[in-house]
Amino acid sequence: MEARFEAVRAAVGAALDGSLAALPDGDLTDAMRYATLGGKRVRAFLVMEGARLNGVPDHAALPVAAAVEALHAYSLVHDDLPSMDDDDLRRGMPTCHVQWSEATAILAGDALQALAFGLLADPAIGPPEARIRLLAAFADAVGAQGMVWGQALDIAAETAVEVPDLAAVKRMQQAKTGALIGFAATAGPMIAGADTAPLAEYARNLGLAFQIADDLLDATGDEETTGKRTRKDEAAGKATFVSLLGVDGARAKAHLLIDRAIAALAPYGSEADDLIALARFVIERDA
Amino acid sequence: MEARFEAVRAAVGAALDGSLAALPDGDLTDAMRYATLGGKRVRAFLVMEGARLNGVPDHAALPVAAAVEALHAYSLVHDDLPSMDDDDLRRGMPTCHVQWSEATAILAGDALQALAFGLLADPAIGPPEARIRLLAAFADAVGAQGMVWGQALDIAAETAVEVPDLAAVKRMQQAKTGALIGFAATAGPMIAGADTAPLAEYARNLGLAFQIADDLLDATGDEETTGKRTRKDEAAGKATFVSLLGVDGARAKAHLLIDRAIAALAPYGSEADDLIALARFVIERDA
Numbered sequence: 001m002e003a004r005f006e007a008v009r010a011a012v013g014a015a016l017d018g019s020l021a022a023l024p025d026g027d028l029t030d031a032m033r034y035a036t037l038g039g040k041r042v043r044a045f046l047v048m049e050g051a052r053l054n055g056v057p058d059h060a061a062l063p064v065a066a067a068v069e070a071l072h073a074y075s076l077v078h079d080d081l082p083s084m085d086d087d088d089l090r091r092g093m094p095t096c097h098v099q100w101s102e103a104t105a106i107l108a109g110d111a112l113q114a115l116a117f118g119l120l121a122d123p124a125i126g127p128p129e130a131r132i133r134l135l136a137a138f139a140d141a142v143g144a145q146g147m148v149w150g151q152a153l154d155i156a157a158e159t160a161v162e163v164p165d166l167a168a169v170k171r172m173q174q175a176k177t178g179a180l181i182g183f184a185a186t187a188g189p190m191i192a193g194a195d196t197a198p199l200a201e202y203a204r205n206l207g208l209a210f211q212i213a214d215d216l217l218d219a220t221g222d223e224e225t226t227g228k229r230t231r232k233d234e235a236a237g238k239a240t241f242v243s244l245l246g247v248d249g250a251r252a253k254a255h256l257l258i259d260r261a262i263a264a265l266a267p268y269g270s271e272a273d274d275l276i277a278l279a280r281f282v283i284e285r286d287a
Numbered sequence: 288m289e290a291r292f293e294a295v296r297a298a299v300g301a302a303l304d305g306s307l308a309a310l311p312d313g314d315l316t317d318a319m320r321y322a323t324l325g326g327k328r329v330r331a332f333l334v335m336e337g338a339r340l341n342g343v344p345d346h347a348a349l350p351v352a353a354a355v356e357a358l359h360a361y362s363l364v365h366d367d368l369p370s371m372d373d374d375d376l377r378r379g380m381p382t383c384h385v386q387w388s389e390a391t392a393i394l395a396g397d398a399l400q401a402l403a404f405g406l407l408a409d410p411a412i413g414p415p416e417a418r419i420r421l422l423a424a425f426a427d428a429v430g431a432q433g434m435v436w437g438q439a440l441d442i443a444a445e446t447a448v449e450v451p452d453l454a455a456v457k458r459m460q461q462a463k464t465g466a467l468i469g470f471a472a473t474a475g476p477m478i479a480g481a482d483t484a485p486l487a488e489y490a491r492n493l494g495l496a497f498q499i500a501d502d503l504l505d506a507t508g509d510e511e512t513t514g515k516r517t518r519k520d521e522a523a524g525k526a527t528f529v530s531l532l533g534v535d536g537a538r539a540k541a542h543l544l545i546d547r548a549i550a551a552l553a554p555y556g557s558e559a560d561d562l563i564a565l566a567r568f569v570i571e572r573d574a
Contacts, residue, residue: 083389102370111431118426128415139405144398152315
């Protein structure tokens with residue numbers, strides 16, 4: 001998997017750089033570039049592999065992978081804002097509003113969202129019908145019934161009187177991180193007009209496992225390795241998979257979900273080995 | 288014009304309500320709805336008239352008109368934020384972050400942007416190629432070379448050592464408000480695959496005149512009539528068309544621009560009477 005992952009990282013980084021190079025010089029574009037640097041590019045990898053498994057060539061999937069990473073970058077910039085999660089460290093660097101300003105961070109996030117949607121118009125992706133299918137699914141994954149809704153639920157939970165239960169945390173996370181992961185994994189079959197069900201099932205389980213791993217890293221990791229502040233959830237008294245299941249219970253649940261994710265890949269046989277490896281990586285990573 | 292304007296207002300309001308009704312209940316959707324209430328719907332009217340002049344039926348143009356108004360609503364919500372223009376009054380009501388919270392206002396703006404892009408996937412608009420043309424143009428009008436860039440320039444000007452000259456203010460405003468107005472006016476010919484030049488020229492002049500009228504309202508209007516705070520520009524020492532040209536000079540400039548906007552409509556003959564009336568309204572309005 002590592003070679004393919006590295007190739008995807010390089011290609012998506014270059015695609016994002018190319019899009020940003022076409023924009024006017026200034027703080028806004030610089031802040032957008034800053035926000036898109038680094039990161040594991042898990043979502044881009046999902047796009048590229050989901051595409052490959054459905055006969056969609058890399059050059060067609062690449063603008064979609066770049067769109068998903070631009071969108072993910074916007075969401076991190078806005079989530080880190082003082083009025084949201086108020087984070088000062090991300091990927092081992094000062095967060096966007098610390099490095100620039102709150103206004104620039106809000107605008108950079110806004111512009112990254114527009115950039116992401118605009119990338120879906122790229123003719124390289126495929127016929128217009130395919131791009132429109134992506135547009136509709138992307139808007140649903142991002143907006144007020146997807147990622148943004150999940151973030152709103154997350155913020156609401158922090159001030160709620162009742163502590164959310166496992167079902168509520170799961171629902172919130174499936175919106176907050178699961179919707180975009182689901183879009184990424186199914187973009188390939190959507191372009192090809194193929195069945196999205198196996199990759200949707202894979203992504204649903206992978207997304208939750210990914211979030212549990214994040215909660216575990218917050219509870220047990222260190223800031224130097226993760227590149228972000230840790231012990232935030234406990235300090236905030238936040239309901240997470242770890243607070244609700246304990247460290248061991250959360251770990252067991254993540255492993256179960258990864259087993260299910262891998263089982264969903266059965267229709268693709270050994271062609272899906274890299275997605276299997278990604279699933280294992282998701283819960284074994286230390287950052 | 289008034290009957291058509293009223294019909295457009297009602298239809299766009301209903302289209303937005305319909306989109307919002309499909310979203311989960313909660314503060315996020317409520318804040319989105321709140322942000323889309325009221326307003327003159329000038330941009331929606333531009334979409335509908337530009338469409339009609341190019342043989343595009345109302346039902347095809349309506350999702351685009353709703354998209355433009357949703358996008359405009361997002362931009363107002365984010366522009367009003369404490370770290371941006373820090374406004375507490377809009378359309379005679381508390382601004383979104385005052386009514387809800389800063390976090391909810393940021394998320395409502397984010398979700399309105401996603402909603403706006405998603406509306407362009409509506410099959411009612413026309414064939415997929417037409418929708419993809421709109422998608423590409425919309426992303427350019429909104430993002431880091433359009434509206435968001437203009438807002439970044441506007442904010443940068445406030446802290447700049449050098450006072451911006453007329454050319455700089457014009458460039459900023461053409462991005463900040465002109466880009467979306469230009470998209471709205473040309474969406475019709477884009478759907479039809481027709482020439483966008485006459486309506487682009489109309490919109491370029493209309494957009495600047497609209498902004499000059501806004502500057503004049505800030506300098507000479509009152510809060511009760513305009514529904515928003517006035518005398519903000521002068522208090523902030525901001526370079527505007529009024530500060531650079533004086534009240535009389537700005538008024539004369541606006542009239543010149545409106546004459547040019549109207550001249551650009553010549554190819555459409557008397558069919559464009561409502562757009563001519565809109566141009567006159569733009570500089571005669573008191574709110």
